[in-house]
Amino acid sequence: MDVKKIRELFSKELVVINMGLESFADNLRKEDVKVLPMDWKPPAGGNKRLIALLEKLGR
């Protein structure tokens, strides 16, 4: 496994994109890591019935 790129990543200033719960970013922010929140929601808001209907239509 090429770990060079991973080492490079952690030797630079980290900018993290947070997908999901805002609280995921809290610990990183405490460490002064820049976190950019992404406006992301699961498909159909995670509603299983709607997801099944969308899948029936090939989505």
Add this chain to the structure above:
Amino acid sequence: MKAKIEEANQEAVSRIQRAKPTLVDVSTAGEAIPGMKKNMILHAGPPVTWERMCGPMRGAVIGGMILEGFARNMQEAEALAASGKVLFDSCHHHSSVGPMAGVVTWSMPVWVLENKTFGNRAYCTLNEGLGKVLRYGAFSEEVIARLRWMAEDLAPALKKALLRHGAIDMKSLIAQALQMGDEGHNRNRAGTSLFIREIAPDLVMLDESREKIAKILTFIHGNDHFFLNLTMPTCKCTVDAAASIEGCSVVTTMARNGTEFGIRVSGLGDQWFTGPAGMVEGLYLPGFSAKDAAPDIGDSVITETAGIGGFAMAAAPAIVKFVGGSARDAVRYTQQMYEITVAENDTYQIPTLDFRGTPTGIDLLKVVETGILPAINTGIAHKEPGIGMVGAGLVHPPENCFHDALEAFAEKYGK
């Protein structure tokens, strides 16, 4: 199936893009609107009975009956409306659209729009102005007198002037208006001005008194929303051409009657999917507040359905002074609508987005998938009949309309 739906959706937006909505005549509802009857009253939104109509729609129906001579006062009109002798139907069932209450009666003048590419027509009454007006449920003597003047003086003069001028390409006018800071729903200052530029030279050449022509031009000049009743049938005859395409998930109607919000989807024909009309968040005229507001009402959301209005708010930052929010919000609303639409309009463009085309062709599947609901800007009517406009703001459709439509779409087209 996915490819078939995408193909059908491309066909729908192709028809929307190829539409040539053109102002061809000024007529009356009785003469022009298909299926119109003397004892029929058309209204905005999905079909609704007198018993379920909200306050402003009841007010507009009462005013329409007084205008037509069916009743002399509110009490007589209410009794007649409840008697079943008057037929109520949705404007959309008659190739028509009406702002706010959207009430159309037999003798009212209407704009006649023709989609020159596909031959279908659409109709809409003439705009009365803001404040105490029929479409907001007001029916006092001044409201009825204004409607009579519109039918007796304004509309015949506009008809003759239009005949002199020749048909007007509405798509071109709206495209220009968007470049001048309108979005075609609640900001129509540029569109109204452009219309005056088109029609004034022919109006003044009519064999009419200078006072009469001056009154007509002053009326149009004094009403920034005059152009709204032209953008609406323009959008109606544009999206109607994309209706009833097999396998197509593009939304071809959004409309509200003040009780319910309804949508129709191209691949599901004429079936309505409805949910409760929402409350509008916005700015109020002095003396009014949210407690005075009626729920969301009107067919003017046909503009958003066709890719302007709330979908083109980035073109109209000044609109936030009317509907609330910031100029940045106006841009954000437009940008978000690209997430739920099939195409970018090839004619309606937004200068501040480097002339990007407006988001066009709402895809039912994308709405459900993303959870992003169409952004609509709109006027707010007083909840009681007879009072009129109290403000303007922003609103979204109820999400269950889209969920129910998806159920039906998957039932019809799913594996």
